[in-house]
Amino acid sequence: MEGLALAPVVFGGLLVSLWTWKCFMMVVFQNKIIYMPGLPPNSRWEKINDYRDRLAGISWREERVRAADGTDLALCVTDLELGSERGSSLSDAAFYILYFQGNASSIPPRLPDLSSTLSMLKREMAAEKRNVRCTMVCLSYRGYWTSRGRPSEKGFRLDSAAAMGWISRTHQEASHGALQSPAEVILWGQSIGSGVATNLAADSPMPDNLRLNSLVLETPFTSVRAMLEVLYPQKWLPYKYLWPFLRNHLDSWKNFELIANAHSAKASVPEVMIVQAAKDELVPAELSQKLYDRCVELQVPVRRISVDGAFHNDTMFRAEGRKAVSRFLAQKIRETRGWVRATKRSPGADSLRTT
Numbered sequence: 001m002e003g004l005a006l007a008p009v010v011f012g013g014l015l016v017s018l019w020t021w022k023c024f025m026m027v028v029f030q031n032k033i034i035y036m037p038g039l040p041p042n043s044r045w046e047k048i049n050d051y052r053d054r055l056a057g058i059s060w061r062e063e064r065v066r067a068a069d070g071t072d073l074a075l076c077v078t079d080l081e082l083g084s085e086r087g088s089s090l091s092d093a094a095f096y097i098l099y100f101q102g103n104a105s106s107i108p109p110r111l112p113d114l115s116s117t118l119s120m121l122k123r124e125m126a127a128e129k130r131n132v133r134c135t136m137v138c139l140s141y142r143g144y145w146t147s148r149g150r151p152s153e154k155g156f157r158l159d160s161a162a163a164m165g166w167i168s169r170t171h172q173e174a175s176h177g178a179l180q181s182p183a184e185v186i187l188w189g190q191s192i193g194s195g196v197a198t199n200l201a202a203d204s205p206m207p208d209n210l211r212l213n214s215l216v217l218e219t220p221f222t223s224v225r226a227m228l229e230v231l232y233p234q235k236w237l238p239y240k241y242l243w244p245f246l247r248n249h250l251d252s253w254k255n256f257e258l259i260a261n262a263h264s265a266k267a268s269v270p271e272v273m274i275v276q277a278a279k280d281e282l283v284p285a286e287l288s289q290k291l292y293d294r295c296v297e298l299q300v301p302v303r304r305i306s307v308d309g310a311f312h313n314d315t316m317f318r319a320e321g322r323k324a325v326s327r328f329l330a331q332k333i334r335e336t337r338g339w340v341r342a343t344k345r346s347p348g349a350d351s352l353r354t355t
Helices: 002-028 030-034 048-054 108-125 153-174 192-203 224-231 239-245 252-262 285-298 319-337
Strands: 061-066 072-082 093-100 132-140 183-190 210-218 271-277 302-307
Touching: 002 030, 002 239, 048 108, 061 153, 072 108, 072 153, 093 153, 093 192, 093 319, 108 132, 108 319, 132 153, 153 183, 153 192, 153 210, 183 192, 183 319, 192 210, 192 252, 210 319, 224 239, 252 285, 271 285, 271 319, 285 302, 302 319
Parallel strands: 093 132, 093 183, 183 210, 210 271, 271 302
Antiparallel strands: 061 072, 072 132
């Protein structure tokens, strides 16, 4: 009888021990669980030239930069001349786009869709009587593609700051040291890259020769904690209760308040464009809605589009998504140069849906 009574205690204790061990492992190895730089298996060996026939005439090159802790990072860079007077010896303005990729894979497979978007931007700007130098910089985080190191949010903060520093130095060299008004920078993040973008906008002061113009957040989520609740909604699963032990937050919800406060005394607040996938199988629409509502609450200019038929990773694969982003970029360039009158936009007034 004693043996029969003892069996449930032993098995119950074993079950609790296994659950505790699994939770402990999830906390300790959360960086390896969250970030997937090794997927697909060939992601570290892909080259820009592997996709050269699909780049819509856009020429990309690889550059290297070191983060503050010495980690060697890879950048994919392209330079464009926009406007009908491109090719002239002097540019009227300089514009930079800093891109942060989503989880898994590497930069080269993303270049065809990014190139198509830039090609649309060139067509949008073709009739403008100006010559604008536009440079797009795609950051490969530590541990991804040919970058060294191991991925973590703390490391990503250093990586994004290093990429911004590279842009600052490049702009200084291109202007030959002449005193000019700061160049405009747009931060574009996809999925986890949206969190990296808002981290950079919230935490890192911009170099003196650069000004944050706006943010494009493609299929963003509010925070890693929110995604834990989405992925593990069952009350009997312990994973969503482990958020106090998170070392990775990517908290765009919190960052929006920091961005609004940092720009409250300035002439303008960076506008946020949220690109939502209508059939997103990973991030529910309610998280994009929360980010949109948060911007409205903080009086941060915001617009949102929903790309019909798009899943989480293919908003830029669809022409509607590329067209919406290219038009947004063209508008920001025109407004910056005063080519069109920039009217004061009430937060939330530009929400739309692409079809």
